[in-house]
Amino acid sequence: MGRHSLPDQYGAGGSDPRRRARRRTVAIATVLVLAVAGGTAAAVRGGLLSFGSSCQDDPVRLTLAVSPDLAPALETAAAQARDDDLTSDGRCVAVTVSPRESYKVADALLAGENPGAQVWVPDSEVWLERLSTDGDTADVSTVGHVASTPVGVAMVPTAAKSLGWPEKSYAWLELAGAALRDDSLRLGAADPARSATGLLALTRLSAASAGIEGGDTQAAGMMKALSQRVTDSDGQVLDTLPRDSSGTEQGNPKRNQALVVSEQTAHVYNSAADGEGDGLDFFYPKDGSPRLDYPYTLLTQTGLTTDESRAAIRFMSYLRDARQLRLLERHGFRTSEEDVSDALVSRAGGSSPQPYTKAPVRPASAVALQETLGVWTITVQSARITTVVDASASMSETVPGTGRSRMDVTKAALLQALSTFTAEDEIGLWDFSTKLDGDKDYRVRVPTQRLGDREGAGTQRERLSAAFGGLEPVPDGATGLYDTTLAAYRAATGSYAEGKFNALVVLTDGVNEDPGSISRADLLARLERLADPQRPVPLIMIAVGPDADREEANRIAAATGGSGHEVTDPAQIQTVILKAIVNAASPDRRG
Incomplete structure (x- = not known):
């Protein structure tokens, strides 16, 4: 088969620099640990060290939560390791393989739950990216990749x-x-x-x-x-x-x-x-x-001891032995990107001239994955979303490095986001400042309707595109945030659409500046009364620019079961909206 390896650049691609740095540190530690563990095991087998009893008397016990497709191969490898008296620092390594769907383990880690394993082998780095982009709540370290396909x-x-x-x-x-x-x-x-x-x-x-x-x-x-x-x-x-x-x-x-x-x-x-x-x-x-690249991941937040960590790394080394590589190949996995088995490909239904030896594409970035999943969520479920945009005077300020105002960049991002919705989705637009419509701080620019609906010569999508393009800051206008948010949320909950993902998106670049409005405490109390878990309408509040208050956005959105976000550049708005939709629409998250 030639040289067996899974290139680091594939498994690491798309990760953030912190994780890459952490992996480099772990890789160095791995080399040292494996040298010690391997030398110790060789000494034991060679009779240079004697422990006076079987290593099975006091094994280091490990549970591996493994993607179900890989689990049969690793179960066999674990049994062979026991037969071979695989040791780490003189103690046998006793591995139990627990087949677990990767998304279920990721959900458990994100919820702060113990998945009941010291090592996790999901089918893809995608799940580690999810841990990072959804809050980096789990402490995990990848020390290699078992196989690929x-x-x-x-x-x-x-x-x-x-x-x-x-x-x-x-x-x-x-x-x-x-x-x-x-x-x-x-x-x-x-x-x-x-x-x-x-x-x-x-x-x-x-x-x-x-x-x-x-x-x-x-x-x-x-x-x-x-x-x-x-x-x-x-x-x-x-x-x-x-x-x-x-x-x-x-x-x-x-x-x-x-x-x-x-x-x-x-x-x-x-x-x-x-x-x-x-x-x-x-x-x-x-x-x-x-x-799929099957990262071998240590779950250090589960209280992984030094002995367990060293034993886990020792078992990873064991999986790179020639016999275990052949085992993985018999189960249909690739163990080398440079030397692809024709027999494996043939058994999978591949044949020349299909490009089965073509180098793998670079992994998608975390942003690309999140945006794709966001588009999928709103496409599959269909959405009813009202977007409320700050039109106060501060939206005319220039975004550094662009030469364009906050409002211009916001409009471009909203038009880009609009293209991801289908004709079945219902989208509407409000804008707000202070006393924008008589004594009201807000006005309805385009009522929330199905994008494919036609009135007169144009569709709802065309009306929204024109309205987004026509948004302008109000000279000397302040930010009437509280009254607007309450009015928009009352309208969104009052027009709830069964069977769709309902949400209210509020974009603001400042804090409430209307002295005649309701107080924040009153706003939160009223939002909580309007929110109905059986008819959820999460508020997605996006704080845009350096003057916005992320903490306040979080507090207001949380009253509805929604989420607050902060963007320094309005061009990030589309990505944030899609990410928030994924989080809010997930039934596993809503509980």
Whole structure:
């Protein structure tokens, strides 16, 4: 097989500098620990050291929470480690492997719960990025990667042959487009909110669509179509394939002929299908496959002792032994990016000239992942969102380094955000200052309606685009924040739309400056009375610029079950809105 390695630049790509620095520190420590542990083990086996009893008498016990696809291989490796009397500092290493869906462990860590394991091996760095972007509440350290597997599209043979497999190759958009154009070629995937495979593929689709005219609309359409055929998790997606060998299963529209899965998933399916009919054929997109990379992560916040930490690193070293690498390959995983096994690819349904040896694409950034997941959330569920924009005089101030005012940059960000919504979404616009409409600090610029609705010659989307473009700061206008927030929240809760994600987004670059308004204490009390957990309308309050108060934004939003955010540059508004939508729309977060 040649040199076995999983390149650091792939696993680390897209991480923030703090984590990269932490990994470098851990890597140095790992080398030292492995040198000691390896030398000790060699000395024990060679009889140079004697402990007077079996190392099994007092083992270091470790529980590994492992992605279910990798768990069978690591269970076998753990059993072999016991048979080999694998030791760390003279004590046996007793490893228990607990198959756990990666999103469930991430949810537990974000909630501050103990996942019941000292080591976590999720299927992707995506979950570690989530810990970081959602508050960095978990103390984790990645000390290597166990294996990898590329993500592509597997199809039943009849469907694959109709697309010219294996000679013809496709980019991600072409593959998705082919499946979504033809109802006889149904494409399924796991929910990107719970599946790294689904999220990585969706992010590739979003990135590809961004470079073409009308790409945002095309991507939203694809997401909407794909959302009709998602399963809750990776473990269920294979169950949506036809049961008959012809790949048609006529009369059952719930069955998919194509799936977004990993190479390893296809490998396992085809291995089990031997002698029972045709397996799957695998397309490797020519514009690059993202990888699941299985980071081996120490959960130091669970009270990991020094002995457990050293034993965990020792077991990671054991997994890099030649015998364990062969074990991983038999289970369909890649252990080298430089030397790809043709036999593994063939078993997974790949074949030349499909570009299965193509180098992996660089991992998507945390921002790209978050934006994709935000667009997915609002596309799948549909949304009813009223946006309330500060039009006080301070919005005319220049954003450093841009030459544009806060209002101009805000308008551009809102127009960009608008493009991510579909015709089914309901969006409206208010602006506010002081005494903007008689004695009222606010006015309704565009009532909240479905974007596809048409009145006269234009659609709601066109009316909103014009209204966003027409926003202007009010000369000498102050910030009438409290009265506006209460009025807008009362309107949003009073017009709640069942079956949609309802929210109120308030953008302000300052604090309340209306002396005649209600007090903050009164505002909070009234918001709490209006908020109904059975009909949730989270307030997403975004503090824009150096004069805004993030602490106050948090306090006001929290009264509704929403969230406060701060952006120094209004250009960040779209990303913040999408992130807030993901957090607020997640049923796991809402409890």
